[in-house]
Structure formats: C-alpha cells, structure tokens
Amino acid sequence: METAGYPIRSAELLQVADIVAREKNIDRDEVLEAMEQAIQKAGRSKYGQEYDIRAEIDRKTGEIRLMRFREVADPVENEMTQISLEEAHRLNPDAEVGDFLTDTLPPIDFGRIAAQTAKQVIVQKVRDAERARQYNEYKDRVGEIVNGLAKRVEFGNVIVDLGRAEAILRRDELLPRESFRQGDRVRAYIYDVRAEPRGPQIFLSRTHPQFMAKLFAQEVPEIYDGIIEIKAVARDPGSRAKIAVISHDSSIDPVGACVGMRGSRVQAVVAELQGEKIDIIPWSADPATFVVNALAPAEVAKVVMDEEARRIEVVVPDEQLSLAIGRRGQNVRLASQLTGWDIDILTEAEESERRQEEFRTRSQMFIEALDVDDVIAHLLVTEGFSSVEEVAYVPLEELAGIEGFNEEVAAELQERARSFIERQNEEFEARRRELGVADEVLALPGMTPLLAVTLGEKGVKTLDDVGDLAGDELAEMVAPAVKIDQEEANAIIMAARAHWFADEAGTGAAPEAG
Numbered sequence: 001m002e003t004a005g006y007p008i009r010s011a012e013l014l015q016v017a018d019i020v021a022r023e024k025n026i027d028r029d030e031v032l033e034a035m036e037q038a039i040q041k042a043g044r045s046k047y048g049q050e051y052d053i054r055a056e057i058d059r060k061t062g063e064i065r066l067m068r069f070r071e072v073a074d075p076v077e078n079e080m081t082q083i084s085l086e087e088a089h090r091l092n093p094d095a096e097v098g099d100f101l102t103d104t105l106p107p108i109d110f111g112r113i114a115a116q117t118a119k120q121v122i123v124q125k126v127r128d129a130e131r132a133r134q135y136n137e138y139k140d141r142v143g144e145i146v147n148g149l150a151k152r153v154e155f156g157n158v159i160v161d162l163g164r165a166e167a168i169l170r171r172d173e174l175l176p177r178e179s180f181r182q183g184d185r186v187r188a189y190i191y192d193v194r195a196e197p198r199g200p201q202i203f204l205s206r207t208h209p210q211f212m213a214k215l216f217a218q219e220v221p222e223i224y225d226g227i228i229e230i231k232a233v234a235r236d237p238g239s240r241a242k243i244a245v246i247s248h249d250s251s252i253d254p255v256g257a258c259v260g261m262r263g264s265r266v267q268a269v270v271a272e273l274q275g276e277k278i279d280i281i282p283w284s285a286d287p288a289t290f291v292v293n294a295l296a297p298a299e300v301a302k303v304v305m306d307e308e309a310r311r312i313e314v315v316v317p318d319e320q321l322s323l324a325i326g327r328r329g330q331n332v333r334l335a336s337q338l339t340g341w342d343i344d345i346l347t348e349a350e351e352s353e354r355r356q357e358e359f360r361t362r363s364q365m366f367i368e369a370l371d372v373d374d375v376i377a378h379l380l381v382t383e384g385f386s387s388v389e390e391v392a393y394v395p396l397e398e399l400a401g402i403e404g405f406n407e408e409v410a411a412e413l414q415e416r417a418r419s420f421i422e423r424q425n426e427e428f429e430a431r432r433r434e435l436g437v438a439d440e441v442l443a444l445p446g447m448t449p450l451l452a453v454t455l456g457e458k459g460v461k462t463l464d465d466v467g468d469l470a471g472d473e474l475a476e477m478v479a480p481a482v483k484i485d486q487e488e489a490n491a492i493i494m495a496a497r498a499h500w501f502a503d504e505a506g507t508g509a510a511p512e513a514g
Contacts, residue, residue, distance in 0.1 A: 034125030185481035234337035392417035
C-alpha cells in the first residue's frame with residue numbers, strides 16, 4: 001500500500017502505532033483501530049459508500065486486509081450489503097441466513113485527498129481516545145490537591161498543565177489579588193471533572209474550603225492518619241478562615257497539633273494561602289459550646305438557643321462586641337458558616353434592657369388579664385409564666401408552690417385565667433363568624449379560635465383556602481399574632497386537604513399533597 005506515492009511497509013505501520021500510543025499515553029490497540037477506520041473510510045471512497053467494507057490490521061505482522069462483507073438474506077433487501085441464499089450456496093454450500101460472506105479486495109493506492117482524510121480520521125480517533133483516558137484518570141480524583149504549571153492566562157482564567165492533562169483555574173476560584181504568569185507553579189484543589197464535547201474539563205480551586213482542609217492533611221500527619229479529624233471549615237478566601245478539629249486520641253491536643261512547633265504547620269498553610277489568617281478551634285458535639293468556641297477570640301457571657309430555627313443568641317460583654325462581630329461582620333459570619341447556626345449577638349446591656357422590657361410587657365399582660373396587682377404579676381413572670389393559658393392549665397400544686405401563694409390564691413388565679421380565655425374565645429368566635437370563616441376550618445386539628453380569626457383577616461376562610469397554602473406561607477401569614485412552626489402548619493394544611501382525597505377516591509386518582 002502507498003500513501004501519497006510513498007509505500008508503507010507493514011512493520012512501519014506497527015512502529016507508528018507504538019510511537020503514537022507512547023506519546024499520547026493511550027492503548028496501542030486504540031491507535032490501530034483508528035488506522036483501520038481510516039483505511040476503511042478510504043476503501044469506501046474508492047469502491048462505493050454503500051458497500052460494507054472493513055479493514056483489518058494484523059496485530060503481529062502489520063499486514064492490511066481490505067474486505068467486503070455481505071450478509072446472507074432471504075429475501076434480499078439491499079443488493080450492496082446482502083446476498084441471496086441461492087447465490088451464497090454457490091460460493092459456500094454451508095452458508096445460512098444471517099451468515100456473512102467476505103470478498104478480499106486489492107490494496108488501494110492512497111491519493112492525496114484519501115491520505116488526508118485517513119490522517120484526519122486517525123488524528124480525531126487518537127484525540128478521542130486521549131480525552132477518554134484523561135477523563136477516566138481524573139474523574140476519581142475529585143477532592144485531591146494537584147500541582148501543575150501555569151501554561152497560559154485567558155481572560156483572567158489560568159490554564160494549568162498537570163503533565164498528563166490540562167485543567168482550568170477560573171478567575172473566581174483564585175484568591176483576591178492573586179495572579180499567575182506563564183511557568184509559575186500552581187497548587188490547587190480539584191473540585192469538579194466533567195466530560196464535555198470539547199474534551200474533559202478539570203476544574204481547580206484555591207478558594208474552596210476543602211483546599212484548606214487538604215493542605216492541613218498534608219502538613220499534619222495526625223490528620224492524614226485519622227487521629228485528628230477536620231469537622232468543618234469556613235473561609236473568607238485570602239482574608240480569614242476558621243477550621244474546627246477534634247482528636248480521636250485523648251492524649252493529643254488537636255489545636256496544638258495543627259498549629260505545630262512555634263506555629264510551623266499552620267504557617268506553611270498560611271503561606272500557601274497568601275497570608276490568610278486561620279483560627280483553629282476545638283469542635284464540640286454540643287452546639288452551644290461549639291458556637292462559643294467558633295466566636296473566638298471574643299469571650300461569650302451567655303447563649304440562648306432556639307433549636308427548631310437553628311438560631312442561637314449570644315450575649316457578650318459590651319467591650320467585646322466589636323471583636324465578636326469582627327471587621328465588616330467577618331467573625332460572626334465565619335462562625336455561623338462553621339457551625340451551621342444563625343448567630344445573633346447582643347451586648348449584656350442590650351440583653352438586660354430587652355429582658356426588662358419583656359418582664360414589663362408580661363407583667364402588664366397578667367395585670368390586665370387576671371385583674372391582679374403588680375406584685376402577683378411579677379411573681380408569675382419571675383417563675384417563668386409567659387401566657388394566660390399556662391396559668392389556666394398548669395397543675396394547681398405547681399402554681400400553689402410559688403413563694404407567697406397558697407392553694408386558695410392558685411385556684412382563684414386559675415379561675416380568673418380560664419374566665420379570661422373563655423371571654424376571649426367568645427370574642428374570637430363572634431369575629432370569626434363576622435369574617436365568614438367556615439366551621440370546618442375551626443374544626444381542623446391544631447386550629448385555635450385566634451388562628452382561625454387571623455387567617456380570616458388574611459382572606460383564608462374555607463378548607464380549600466387553607467389547603468392551597470404551603471406550610472411556611474401559613475406560618476409567615478399568621479405571625480406575629482400566632483406563633484406556629486412549619487411542622488404544625490403542615491399538619492393543619494394536610495388535614496384541610498383530606499376532603500380532596502375523599503372526593504377523588506371514586507375516580508381512583510389522588511391529587512399531589514404539594
């Protein structure tokens with residue numbers, strides 16, 4: 001066989017395949033398959049595209065065989081690729097329908113165009129094989145740190161040569177004020193590998209929280225060995241970061257191990273991250289303790305937790321407020337990211353003022369609702385009572401146990417509380433009817449007269465109106481008059497939708513609960 005006038009020897013073909021396979025780091029068979037497809041394409045160009053022409057290269061000798069395949073069929077639908085059973089029997093008496101007969105074709109002389117076409121096919125197939133190799137090699141390396149050289153910079157994005165592949169370090173994944181020039185060493189974290197039409201895309205990051213975690217694992221042998229575990233990382237890239245660690249060996253201090261002798265270990269990470277300040281804090285399973293640790297270096301006087309909302313209120317000494325919040329809110333923001341809790345910070349003076357205001361408000365509410373003097377009202381608030389309902393339905397002995405109260409006073413207070421609630425419910429009932437809120441709505445499990453009235457004032461008056469709401473929508477709609485969490489709201493809504501299911505039961509279809 002000749003290519004553009006130059007004969008190709010069989011041994012040379014195998015040598016070319018070996019060289020390409022080594023250079024591109026792909027399998028030799030894949031290169032030979034690409035060559036076969038190229039020769040096959042040239043053969044079809046010469047003998048006709050409609051024929052089933054295939055090429056084979058002997059893997060040992062490099063000999064090229066060009067053959068036409070015809071399938072034995074009865075009846076024949078395509079004379080170019082099929083042969084009748086009768087004609088096949090003349091060539092091979094044992095032929096059956098579905099068998100293939102082959103005719104060996106003479107070697108073809110590659111013209112200039114045919115040779116170019118063949119080369120394009122080979123180049124494309126080799127490129128595809130190389131892309132597949134790169135993707136398969138890097139798809140399982142997501143989460144690793146890699147080292148490479150900056151190959152070029154395009155629109156602020158750095159193309160990094162990893163040796164066996166190229167990766168992209170996008171501008172928004174670089175640290176602030178960080179720039180790379182061609183030939184610079186780049187150390188980054190693989191956060192994604194995607195197979196895209198133009199080849200595998202390997203995405204790197206230097207701002208990802210896990211980049212810092214992996215850097216510590218490289219610097220601290222105890223983390224690599226699993227003795228110390230990094231539980232959480234929060235970063236403001238290039239400025240400040242917090243990392244929470246725990247030791248599974250009580251004899252090893254996790255913070256000290258990460259800091260290292262005279263700060264050597266943490267300084268190595270800081271240097272890689274362009275001077276990013278790192279707070280290393282001990283992790284705790286107790287959220288309150290963890291939040292207090294996370295707000296370091298600020299001191300915390302008191303915490304109040306709302307577990308349902310995952311919100312925590314932190315009280316700090318007045319002079320510690322700016323330290324706790326940090327420059328532009330950085331310290332509290334990072335602490336919130338690290339712990340997964342929303343953090344509200346108050347000074348001791350603000351907290352004291354708010355507590356006094358709550359005390360006054362609740363005391364006034366008891367004075368008006370129970371028709372008592374301020375001494376009794378203050379006693380009830382001091383003991384933790386926050387609503388008339390609590391006074392009305394708490395066990396009598398608990399109320400009588402308050403210092404200065406006896407059973408007679410407790411019974412009188414409960415009687416007044418229940419009378420107040422009854423009067424209030426009567427007012428709510430009259431208002432509900434005035435608003436036109438359906439009786440079925442009031443009968444819903446978890447529904448109260450106040451809640452029914454509040455919904456009615458918002459235009460929600462029928463079971464269908466309630467059923468059309470979402471849980472968070474209902475809770476937000478009735479606040480602050482009625483405090484209701486999303487779980488309770490969802491239960492009310494599902495109860496309101498129950499008649500939809502009953503209506504659809506006859507048709508065998510049930511609507512989505514939403």
